[in-house]
Structures are given as C-alpha cells and as structure tokens.
Amino acid sequence: MTGPLKIGIAGLGTVGAGVVKLLAEHNRLLSLRGGRRLKLVAVSARSRTRKRDIDLAGVRWEKDPLALATAPDIDVVVELIGGSGGVARRLVERALRSGKHVVTANKALLAMHGAELAALAEKRGGILAFEAAVAGGIPIIKALREGLVGNRVTRLYGILNGTCNYILTTMRETGRDFEVVLAEAQAAGYAEADPSFDVDGIDAAHKLAVLTGAAFGAKVNFAGVHVEGIRRVTSMDIGFAEELDHRIKLLGLARETPYGIEQRVHPCLVPLTAPIAHIEGVFNAVAIEGDFVGKTMFQGRGAGQGPTASAVVADIIDVARGRHMPAFVVPADRLADKKAAPMARHVGAYYIRLMVQDRPGVIAAVSRALAQERISLESMIQRGRSETGEVPVVLTTHETEEARMQRALSRIAKLKAVAEEPCLIRIESF
Amino acid sequence: MTGPLKIGIAGLGTVGAGVVKLLAEHNRLLSLRGGRRLKLVAVSARSRTRKRDIDLAGVRWEKDPLALATAPDIDVVVELIGGSGGVARRLVERALRSGKHVVTANKALLAMHGAELAALAEKRGGILAFEAAVAGGIPIIKALREGLVGNRVTRLYGILNGTCNYILTTMRETGRDFEVVLAEAQAAGYAEADPSFDVDGIDAAHKLAVLTGAAFGAKVNFAGVHVEGIRRVTSMDIGFAEELDHRIKLLGLARETPYGIEQRVHPCLVPLTAPIAHIEGVFNAVAIEGDFVGKTMFQGRGAGQGPTASAVVADIIDVARGRHMPAFVVPADRLADKKAAPMARHVGAYYIRLMVQDRPGVIAAVSRALAQERISLESMIQRGRSETGEVPVVLTTHETEEARMQRALSRIAKLKAVAEEPCLIRIESF
Numbered sequence: 001m002t003g004p005l006k007i008g009i010a011g012l013g014t015v016g017a018g019v020v021k022l023l024a025e026h027n028r029l030l031s032l033r034g035g036r037r038l039k040l041v042a043v044s045a046r047s048r049t050r051k052r053d054i055d056l057a058g059v060r061w062e063k064d065p066l067a068l069a070t071a072p073d074i075d076v077v078v079e080l081i082g083g084s085g086g087v088a089r090r091l092v093e094r095a096l097r098s099g100k101h102v103v104t105a106n107k108a109l110l111a112m113h114g115a116e117l118a119a120l121a122e123k124r125g126g127i128l129a130f131e132a133a134v135a136g137g138i139p140i141i142k143a144l145r146e147g148l149v150g151n152r153v154t155r156l157y158g159i160l161n162g163t164c165n166y167i168l169t170t171m172r173e174t175g176r177d178f179e180v181v182l183a184e185a186q187a188a189g190y191a192e193a194d195p196s197f198d199v200d201g202i203d204a205a206h207k208l209a210v211l212t213g214a215a216f217g218a219k220v221n222f223a224g225v226h227v228e229g230i231r232r233v234t235s236m237d238i239g240f241a242e243e244l245d246h247r248i249k250l251l252g253l254a255r256e257t258p259y260g261i262e263q264r265v266h267p268c269l270v271p272l273t274a275p276i277a278h279i280e281g282v283f284n285a286v287a288i289e290g291d292f293v294g295k296t297m298f299q300g301r302g303a304g305q306g307p308t309a310s311a312v313v314a315d316i317i318d319v320a321r322g323r324h325m326p327a328f329v330v331p332a333d334r335l336a337d338k339k340a341a342p343m344a345r346h347v348g349a350y351y352i353r354l355m356v357q358d359r360p361g362v363i364a365a366v367s368r369a370l371a372q373e374r375i376s377l378e379s380m381i382q383r384g385r386s387e388t389g390e391v392p393v394v395l396t397t398h399e400t401e402e403a404r405m406q407r408a409l410s411r412i413a414k415l416k417a418v419a420e421e422p423c424l425i426r427i428e429s430f
Numbered sequence: 431m432t433g434p435l436k437i438g439i440a441g442l443g444t445v446g447a448g449v450v451k452l453l454a455e456h457n458r459l460l461s462l463r464g465g466r467r468l469k470l471v472a473v474s475a476r477s478r479t480r481k482r483d484i485d486l487a488g489v490r491w492e493k494d495p496l497a498l499a500t501a502p503d504i505d506v507v508v509e510l511i512g513g514s515g516g517v518a519r520r521l522v523e524r525a526l527r528s529g530k531h532v533v534t535a536n537k538a539l540l541a542m543h544g545a546e547l548a549a550l551a552e553k554r555g556g557i558l559a560f561e562a563a564v565a566g567g568i569p570i571i572k573a574l575r576e577g578l579v580g581n582r583v584t585r586l587y588g589i590l591n592g593t594c595n596y597i598l599t600t601m602r603e604t605g606r607d608f609e610v611v612l613a614e615a616q617a618a619g620y621a622e623a624d625p626s627f628d629v630d631g632i633d634a635a636h637k638l639a640v641l642t643g644a645a646f647g648a649k650v651n652f653a654g655v656h657v658e659g660i661r662r663v664t665s666m667d668i669g670f671a672e673e674l675d676h677r678i679k680l681l682g683l684a685r686e687t688p689y690g691i692e693q694r695v696h697p698c699l700v701p702l703t704a705p706i707a708h709i710e711g712v713f714n715a716v717a718i719e720g721d722f723v724g725k726t727m728f729q730g731r732g733a734g735q736g737p738t739a740s741a742v743v744a745d746i747i748d749v750a751r752g753r754h755m756p757a758f759v760v761p762a763d764r765l766a767d768k769k770a771a772p773m774a775r776h777v778g779a780y781y782i783r784l785m786v787q788d789r790p791g792v793i794a795a796v797s798r799a800l801a802q803e804r805i806s807l808e809s810m811i812q813r814g815r816s817e818t819g820e821v822p823v824v825l826t827t828h829e830t831e832e833a834r835m836q837r838a839l840s841r842i843a844k845l846k847a848v849a850e851e852p853c854l855i856r857i858e859s860f
Binding site for chain 2 (some may be wrong): 321329
C-alpha cells in the first residue's frame, strides 16, 4: 500500500471541482494522513471548456466517463455526475464490477439501488463509500457505521435538506410567505430553478432512505418513505408554532415499529427545548439515538463545494488506507428486508389549523369529530373576531394513530363552517 | 481475520462493566458488524467480589492486570483503570510493546504520554485507540482523524466536562450559588467527593490536549494548556451574562496562532446565537472548524456507562476489522512539536465585573485604567443604589491582548473604590 492511490473523477460541477481543489491544496497533508500519495489520474465531464478555476495539467481527460470504470491505471472512481440512473449508474456498476473502489455523492442512486450496489462491491472486493451523499460535510455515515457501531439504533431524525431549512428559517424571521421566500432563495442561488426536488421533500427522502439502511442494517427502501414537502407551510402556522413554543422543521425520521421500519419526511413541530429546533438556515443536522449511547446529534453544512469535497476526500483516504467496511454496516447478503410500516399506523401528536366561520357551535362540531375517533385535545387557540368572518382555530392533540386522525380530519373538512382544507402538521417530541 | 478477536479488559468499574454488558448483549450484532466474533477472554480488577451485575462465566480472572499485556491468547487489551501513571501506564506500554492492540478510555494517560504511546504502537504494529477518552459516546476522535481528515482544522472548542456543565446549567436555572449546587451534584452522583479534577478544569484540559493532538497532528502537550476552573463563577455573573444575551460555559478551545498552538480551558461567555450555548446539563459537545468543511458540531452524553461503553466497543470493532490509523492522524515521527502560545498573547474580548463603592468618579478611574492600555469598552452595566454602599459594575471590551487586559485589571484592583477582586471572564465569538 505504499504506491500512490490513483483517482479518476467523473463530473466536474461544483463538487467535482471542489474535490480537485482540495486534493491539490492539501496534497502533502493528505499523503501523510492517508499513508500514501493521492494522484488524480483522469477526469471526465460534459464540458471541457467550462470555466472551473482548477488546474488539470497532467491529468488525462476522458471523453467517455465509462472509460474510468475500466482504465487499468485507476484504483478508485469518484462519481459526481448524479442521478439515479443513466451514466452515473452505469459508471458505478461497471467500476465495481471491474473490482475498483467507488466513492460517490449520489444519494438518488443509493436510494434506488443501494443494496444491489453494496452486493456488487462486496462480490468484487471493492469499497463503496458515500459519505458525501448525506448531510454534506457531516461525517454521519462514518458515525453510524463505525462510531456508533456498538448500538442498536432506536431512532434517527434529521434536517437533511438545506434549501427547505433556509426557506423555513427565513419565513419565520421575516414573516413572509413560502412563494416569496422561495423566489428570493432562487435568486440567491440557495434553491434550484426547478425547486420541486428540494421543496417537495424528495431529496430529503433519498438521504433518509440511505441513512435508514446504514442505521438498521436493512435494504435501502426509498419506496417505503412517506414524503410530504413544505409548500403548504404558511407563515401563519409558523407563528402559531412559536406561540406553542415550537418551531416548524422539515425532518426525515426513521425508527423500527412493530409494523416494520417507519420512514417519514414531512414538516414537523419540534419543541424549542430540542437542540434540532435551533439548526437554522442552510445547516443540516442528524440525531442518532442508540440503546447504549443515548442521544447524539451531528451538525454542519449540508451542501456546498467545500463541505461536500471534505466528505468525498474522507472516503478517498479510507480507500487509501484500505479501510473496508460493508456499505450498510452488515454484509450485503445479511441486509434485512424489512417491511415499510404503513403511515396509517403512525402514532403521534398533531397540530391542526382550521379556518372557520366565526359563529357559535363550530368548535363543538370539530370537537365532536375528534371525539368520535377518541382523539383527545391537548390545547386550543382561537383567534377573536374577523371582518371576513373567517378565523383561524388551532388544535393540538395528544398521541393518536394517523388513521384515526385522517378520518377525523376528513369529517372536519366536510363541516360547512370549515372554510378551506385543514392544515395538519405532526408534532414530534425528543 | 476470520478467527475471533480475543479481548482482555483491565478495570471493571462503571465503564468496564458497561463494556462487558454491551459485548454480551449485542454479541451477534457485533460479530456481523465487525466481520468476526468478539470473545472476552480475560478480565482483571481490584475487587473480585464487588457486585457488578455482569456475567463472567468462562472468562479468566487475572489477579495481575499486567498479565493481560503478555497473555498469548489476547489480541487487544482494553485499559479502563485510569490515571496517568501507575499500573495503567505500565499495562498500556507493556501491551503495545508485546505488539497487542490497546483500547483505552484514559485521557490523563494520553494527555501526559500520548506521543510516546503512539510511537510505541506504531513501532510494534499495534493500534492505539481512545475514542472513549474524550467526550464519552460522541465519536469525535473518529470524526477528527477520519471524517474530517481532508481539512486543515482552523479551530476547535467544546464542552468537555459534564460535571461543570451540569453545575453551570443548574446555577443558571435555579439562581443558586456554586457551593450549593456542587453539594447537590455530589449527592446526586454527578460530581465526585473530591471535585477538584472536574471543577478546576483539569479533566477538560486532559481531553483538550488529546483533541488538539489529533486535530493538528501535533504532540499532545498538556503542560501547554492554560487552565481555569469554575469555582469563581457566581450566579450574579450568570445573570449579567443572560442580560448580555450570553451564557457562561466552561470551554476547552484550541487554535493555531502565530505564537504557537493556543490551548485554553476556562469559563467563557458564549452568545445565545451559538449552538454550543444550548448544550445543557451533563451533555458534551465538540465543535470542529475546518478550512473546507466549515463549522461542524457533535453532541451527546460525555460520560456514563452506556455512552462510554459505546465508544470503547467502536474502537474494538475497528481493531476487529484491522482498521489501522496513526493515533494522532499522522505517523508518530511526523507529529509536529509546536510551541504553546503564551496566554499573554491571547487576543479576545472580555467581561469584567467589579464591586465598587457607589460614589462619583469610580467609573472614570476604571475607564482611565483601561484607556491607558488602549482597551476600548463595548458596553457597561451599572446597577443603581445599594444599602451596603457597594454596587456591581459590568464592563465588556472589544478585542484586546490578554497581557494588556491583565495589566489594566491589576491597576483596577488597586483602586480604593474597588471592593473585591475583579471577576474576569473571556468572551468568545463563533
């Protein structure tokens, strides 16, 4: 292991360029820490002429990224193309099949094909590393697979999408509405032109599925994630949450239940006493609860050139040192094939905000609908008179089953005095 | 590597018993995750009869812990005796010299002899692992050495002693004084009968010295740590800090300066906007700032049976998998022998609380003393009339050099109107 580790990088966008910069800037340091020299041998990207502010002198340019997968002078392929299929998938599969190590930041690919890729890596003796796929610079995969390896994970949850957290933070701080803040975030480069991947919770769900696999030694099951985004969160609800000493966060949560593994991504009310309530702006955080370690939380920047490059290079150093580890904590053929717990079985507390006609008897009708499902109220906020005749009513409930809550809610929505679709947000306690 | 990993444990106090429990309870899980069976072969402890609630059937009892260091049927020695010298040191040295791997939770030993032990381990090919020595269950050594290995660390700081953090949190919440809260903490088992190791900052300084070594690839230098404890923190100061939107925390901080590596343990005013201000009670947290990753923070329980056992077992799994890594990030012969930056060269902002005679001209005299050292004031709080004639005056300064501040302070202390020794607390910004 004293020869240099020969690296090929596919994809030279923000992250790829960051990795090239980091490898160059800290070259001597990394050789010392990795026990051998790290040598960038070849790169491949769509455009050769794009301005990237990196030095590629002496580095081979491959027109076809797939060439990296079989090049005899490459030990590790770094896949930074992205996407759950297409060339990224073909590249990773072919590289693993050639016995090469693969480092990837591709959460969509892992969310869709994680278990197969892990099996492929093991079969040919390669390392499949993906620290950069989840929570950017936070070394959370390493924490799960190694640092907390002695624990049975009882629950994990996290703020996994910086764009959503930035939007929710800004909505709270400025009192402005979702659409306005989203447009600003797009202008500032914090949100994509097509924001649906982020704001509809899909990106967070990809990351949650990968985390769940590593935490529970289970086959990654993206289809088993219940996903809701943040489009329906209003600044009115953010204000009511504050009144209730809570903050609204888009969380990904996973735990084992008697019905299978529950994976959920949706807006949550989290109490201000919980550390995760204070993770603001573009920061990410992941909390892991283990039977021996208790509560832990890890926070840092969830995206961006520097943090993601930091995670990719940590994986490269693991490869340089030959630190093998099953991709999802246990050997691929031992990964549990656990059922996804149906959302209807979820048990939790709820926040419901209604817009109702300001007249007698409405609260009684709403309360009756809840009582019929044996849901007990924890608190109620009713705002006084209104000129339009509609006033918000906020109810919070004790723990109940999601199925009951949904039945009660559809009854409530049908009440004549209820003016628009009720807003439901789940309350989490930690 | 398919044979079992044979383990010997020296020390069966709270942590040792926890490790035995964890190894038993998760035996199958750990074999799967570690790639081989983990087998507890022998133990040694002072008392054989003490009630521990663990099953040691089939485990050899060694009267002399040193026998573990040379026993041919042991691969890894787990040292949980504690203390920077004596039998713990002899055991670790002898085990490493015999080519065995060593897992230890002994921060005092590492703080005093870390560099030598790292060299000894490398010479004989053993792994020296010490995740449990710092911040209990938080996998911070792994984060520094591996997860953030691509970064040049620009600063690190943390709440490294749960006892102190518990005392400061309780003082703030109850308004009670240090001595009262300490006595309660002792009664509740959160503080030792002889609390000086904790409350005088020595334990935190041991941990800081170890962290600094791993963060900067430098020889552990405990003697270079400037240490102050929390005995002089009053509830009056905690109250004033709150008024200034700050909280008082005992932090350990390290960074490289033009004068060498600065390592400090002392009470700090931290702004409420900083995540570390919200780490309360017995929790620990470590923040690492790197040139690529930016700001990260890791939190969890800093002590206790479960969390510490979790860290020890993570190290054992690393040994089982043969995951070698230099103890302090770079090979022992490449560890930098950096100077300790003198505290007099520290640059920062300051909080000063005086008790002064309530009469005209006092503030003018105090201000003059500061002005003579070119220290500029940031804010002042003066409390109104008092029956005893003494009133508190709180000053906060802009950044200045510690030497200047100390000179100004001794002038101030000599003023006739200043009634007791001034209280100085450094203000940190993050």
